[in-house]
Amino acid sequence: MPHWLAVTVENSVESLNRVFHLLRRRHLPVDAISMCRTEDPQELRLLIPVDPARVDPQRVRANLEKLLCVKAVEDWGERPLVVRDMALVKVRASAEAWVEIAQLAEFYRARIVDVGPETLIVEVTGSAEKVDSCIARLQRFGVVEVTRSGPMAMVRGQAEAAPADRVAEAAA
Amino acid sequence: METATMAQTQVSPRILRRERRRMKTAWAVMEALVREGVEVIFGVPGGASLPLYDALCDYPQIRHVLVRHEQCAVHMAEGYARATGKPGVCLTTSGPGATNLVTGLTDAMMDSTPVVAITGQVPTFFMGGDAFQEADVIGITMSVTKHNWLVRKPAQAPEAVHMAFRLATDGRPGPTLVDLPRDVLLTEADFAFEDPEAFRPSTPRRPFPDERALRQAADLIAQSQRPILYVGGGAIHSGAAPEIRALAEKARIPVTTTLMGLGAFPEDHPYALKMLGMHGTVYANFAINFSDLIIAVGARFDDRVTGKLSAFAPHAKVIHIDIDPAEINKNRRADVALIGDAKEILRALLPLVRPPDTEAWWRQIEDWKARYPLRYRQGDDVIKPQFAIQMIYELTKDDRPIVTLDVGQHQMWAAQFFTWTEPRTCITSGGLGTMGFSLPAAVGAQFGRPDRLVININGDGSFQMTFQALITAVEWRLPIKVFIINNQYLGMVRQWQELFYNRRYSAVYLANPDFARMAEAVGAAGIRVERPEQVEPAIRQALAITDRPVVVDILVDPEENCFPMIPSGMTVFDMMIAPGVKAVP
Numbered sequence: 001m002p003h004w005l006a007v008t009v010e011n012s013v014e015s016l017n018r019v020f021h022l023l024r025r026r027h028l029p030v031d032a033i034s035m036c037r038t039e040d041p042q043e044l045r046l047l048i049p050v051d052p053a054r055v056d057p058q059r060v061r062a063n064l065e066k067l068l069c070v071k072a073v074e075d076w077g078e079r080p081l082v083v084r085d086m087a088l089v090k091v092r093a094s095a096e097a098w099v100e101i102a103q104l105a106e107f108y109r110a111r112i113v114d115v116g117p118e119t120l121i122v123e124v125t126g127s128a129e130k131v132d133s134c135i136a137r138l139q140r141f142g143v144v145e146v147t148r149s150g151p152m153a154m155v156r157g158q159a160e161a162a163p164a165d166r167v168a169e170a171a172a
Numbered sequence: 173m174e175t176a177t178m179a180q181t182q183v184s185p186r187i188l189r190r191e192r193r194r195m196k197t198a199w200a201v202m203e204a205l206v207r208e209g210v211e212v213i214f215g216v217p218g219g220a221s222l223p224l225y226d227a228l229c230d231y232p233q234i235r236h237v238l239v240r241h242e243q244c245a246v247h248m249a250e251g252y253a254r255a256t257g258k259p260g261v262c263l264t265t266s267g268p269g270a271t272n273l274v275t276g277l278t279d280a281m282m283d284s285t286p287v288v289a290i291t292g293q294v295p296t297f298f299m300g301g302d303a304f305q306e307a308d309v310i311g312i313t314m315s316v317t318k319h320n321w322l323v324r325k326p327a328q329a330p331e332a333v334h335m336a337f338r339l340a341t342d343g344r345p346g347p348t349l350v351d352l353p354r355d356v357l358l359t360e361a362d363f364a365f366e367d368p369e370a371f372r373p374s375t376p377r378r379p380f381p382d383e384r385a386l387r388q389a390a391d392l393i394a395q396s397q398r399p400i401l402y403v404g405g406g407a408i409h410s411g412a413a414p415e416i417r418a419l420a421e422k423a424r425i426p427v428t429t430t431l432m433g434l435g436a437f438p439e440d441h442p443y444a445l446k447m448l449g450m451h452g453t454v455y456a457n458f459a460i461n462f463s464d465l466i467i468a469v470g471a472r473f474d475d476r477v478t479g480k481l482s483a484f485a486p487h488a489k490v491i492h493i494d495i496d497p498a499e500i501n502k503n504r505r506a507d508v509a510l511i512g513d514a515k516e517i518l519r520a521l522l523p524l525v526r527p528p529d530t531e532a533w534w535r536q537i538e539d540w541k542a543r544y545p546l547r548y549r550q551g552d553d554v555i556k557p558q559f560a561i562q563m564i565y566e567l568t569k570d571d572r573p574i575v576t577l578d579v580g581q582h583q584m585w586a587a588q589f590f591t592w593t594e595p596r597t598c599i600t601s602g603g604l605g606t607m608g609f610s611l612p613a614a615v616g617a618q619f620g621r622p623d624r625l626v627i628n629i630n631g632d633g634s635f636q637m638t639f640q641a642l643i644t645a646v647e648w649r650l651p652i653k654v655f656i657i658n659n660q661y662l663g664m665v666r667q668w669q670e671l672f673y674n675r676r677y678s679a680v681y682l683a684n685p686d687f688a689r690m691a692e693a694v695g696a697a698g699i700r701v702e703r704p705e706q707v708e709p710a711i712r713q714a715l716a717i718t719d720r721p722v723v724v725d726i727l728v729d730p731e732e733n734c735f736p737m738i739p740s741g742m743t744v745f746d747m748m749i750a751p752g753v754k755a756v757p
């Protein structure tokens with residue numbers, strides 16, 4: 001089970017640069033970072049699953065909190081989450097294969113969102129395992145390319161939104 | 173006590189009235205610097221920073237010290253900061269001027285030294301296009317500053333400068349950088365000047381350690397039998413020397429300091445074990461490794477202190493006091509972590525502390541102290557480097573000098589053979605180990621503390637890395653005393669080749685110039701010393717010269733080694749006191 005950190009940063013190339021630069025420089029073993037927009041266009045949320053067996057999540061957090069572009073680091077720990085991944089899968093598809101692909105899509109509650117002369121694009125959403133499995137099943141037809149969002153997540157049933165973690169100390 | 177109050181008056185915020193004025197950005201930058209109380213800037217001008225230098229003409233209250241290499245400027249800023257506690261300021265042009273700062277900024281980052289670097293940048297409309305003298309200074313210095321700012325609009329300039337000063341000193345100190353494109357500097361705008369303290373970067377909410385954690389710490393102390401205080405550079409930044417002493421005395425706990433912590437506890441105190449670590453005293457290393465409780469105050473369990481981490485102080489619980497939460501559990505797991513300013517935490521902790529019974533522990537420590545004092549043998553012929561250093565100490569101690577040390581054997585001998593008693597008097601490059609640090613740092617320290625005697629103990633190799641700083645010192649008639657412990661070797665590296673590479677000396681011999689004549693050539697005084705009996709008169713002669721810098725070139729035993737030594741990555745059981753001789757607990 002990963003230990004999730006939800007990091008709210010300024011929405012800019014520079015702030016992403018700073019976050020990734022720090023993670024690399026400190027050799028903090030995190031990968032699979034996903035980047036999400038939020039209700040606020042000025043900010044982005046980075047979801048970082050940390051494996052506690054490899055690094056203390058509090059160290060990752062403490063380091064990230066040193067960056068001025070990081071507005072808040074929420075420690076989701078192992079709280080119950082809704083986690084969703086999404087993929088667009090372009091499949092080579094002759095007219096004969098359409099029905100079969102449509103049935104497969106139906107099974108995964110996926111949708112066909114583009115029909116080209118030789119290809120279809122399938123949009124699938126769900127847990128990472130479900131998306132993996134759908135892509136695996138589509139391989140048989142010939143997958144041309146895949147793009148994936150990576151996991152997006154939210155804490156279940158929490159009424160208040162992400163707390164503002166930083167304070168500007170009042171001048172004494 | 174005296175130093176603590178001094179530091180407070182020095183950093184007191186200057187509350188200035190708000191005002192609004194129209195001017196070019198370069199002038200607004202100067203206004204911001206004045207509001208920060210900047211009295212001296214170290215730098216070299218160039219195309220991109222010309223507007224700032226033009227503005228400087230209108231601000232005679234800020235002295236500009238022209239250096240001969242930007243690395244000197246940043247080390248001077250570091251020396252100034254370490255001597256005073258106030259951020260040091262350096263100023264360079266774009267491209268090569270800025271990239272020459274990288275070593276010093278890295279040094280400041282490693283040693284938590286507050287430095288503000290201001291760099292010129294090519295005009296915004298050229299940026300990203302490989303313009304003449306363009307360098308991606310923000311990208312290049314991202315890893316070696318706490319934060320850096322590229323100013324794209326005039327209004328952001330004073331704010332960036334004020335934020336750079338706040339961040340350099342807030343929390344764990346460190347370097348910051350403001351990059352100023354030339355076109356922005358030349359643009360006229362309306363500037364609103366606020367109280368500098370109004371610009372404060374937001375910080376994560378961190379509550380002061382709660383009563384429970386403090387009680388836990390006090391209980392660990394009361395229950396311990398073999399406690400030790402392990403004091404680092406953070407204690408100096410914090411001004412926590414009086415509280416450390418109070419804790420040591422209340423609970424009868426021995427105190428060892430890191431290289432960066434030298435001066436945070438008086439070494440003439442009976443509880444002092446002097447420096448620990450690779451070249452620390454035998455008794456300090458035994459004490460920490462056999463302890464059952466380590467109270468770490470602003471120290472970061474560096475590998476030069478712990479050696480092989482998994483074997484370090486295996487029976488000890490740890491109370492870790494540090495202002496930076498990222499230090500907790502970084503190298504050594506803490507049983508109780510107290511995050512915050514060392515002085516404040518110790519003040520809260522002190523009333524809760526109950527003295528443990530340390531009778532037996534002290535008997536053990538006294539035994540180690542008696543068996544393994546620091547020692548060397550001075551004969552009649554060659555000067556032993558330790559002897560030279562001890563003489564420098566003896567002849568200057570009454571003046572309470574500020575001492576800068578370079579990197580190598582001489583640094584370790586000085587750490588060992590000086591008796592450090594006062595914070596901010598030992599200024600050296602610890603974390604990065606930057607050869608060439610100490611001479612410019614001495615210049616910076618003298619600017620910060622014109623009232624104090626400033627001594628530089630240098631190596632013949634290190635001196636040649638930033639010799640140019642001497643020219644600046646001559647220009648300003650700084651009475652700095654430079655002592656070169658000249659062993660004609662990159663001695664520390666030679667020692668490793670002798671001990672661990674079968675004496676195969678590779679690229680460590682230094683074909684040196686005559687340093688005394690070099691000094692004379694630039695207008696400093698130069699003295700060369702070759703025999704033991706010349707050491708004392710030469711030091712006295714140097715101390716008598718007060719109108720310019722003086723360089724004393726002391727030729728010492730070329731193949732003297734620095735002991736004790738715990739070889740890199742080894743344990744206290746591998747601690748050598750002479751080649752092939754190990755200390756036994």
Ligand SMILES: Cc1cc2nc3c(=O)[nH]c(=O)nc-3n(C[C@H](O)[C@H](O)[C@H](O)COP(=O)(O)OP(=O)(O)OC[C@H]3O[C@@H](n4cnc5c(N)ncnc54)[C@H](O)[C@@H]3O)c2cc1C
Nearest residue numbers: 404405406410430431432449450451470472514602603605
């Ligand atoms: C040739 C050579 C040999 C060396 N040999 C030795 C040796 O034998 N022994 C040795 O000790 N070192 C040695 N060093 C130095 C070593 O590399 C480290 O620089 C040093 O040990 C680190 O000191 P420190 O732990 O005090 O940490 P520092 O680098 O001084 O860090 C300060 C710590 O205090 C914290 N802090 C800052 N401000 C506050 C505050 N207000 N309140 C609380 N905490 C605060 C910071 O977050 C940080 O964790 C050697 C260096 C060289 C170049």
Ligand SMILES: Cc1ncc(C[n+]2csc(CCOP(=O)(O)OP(=O)(O)O)c2C)c(N)n1
Nearest residue numbers: 580581582605607631632633634662663664
């Ligand atoms: C800039 C830099 N380059 C290389 C080193 C590696 N190094 C560490 S100590 C040392 C020798 C220093 O020689 P010297 O200044 O003569 O001092 P000594 O050890 O002889 O006292 C060297 C080369 C370093 N620390 N810094």
Ligand SMILES: [Mg+2]
Nearest residue numbers: 631632661663
């Ligand atoms: Mg040498």
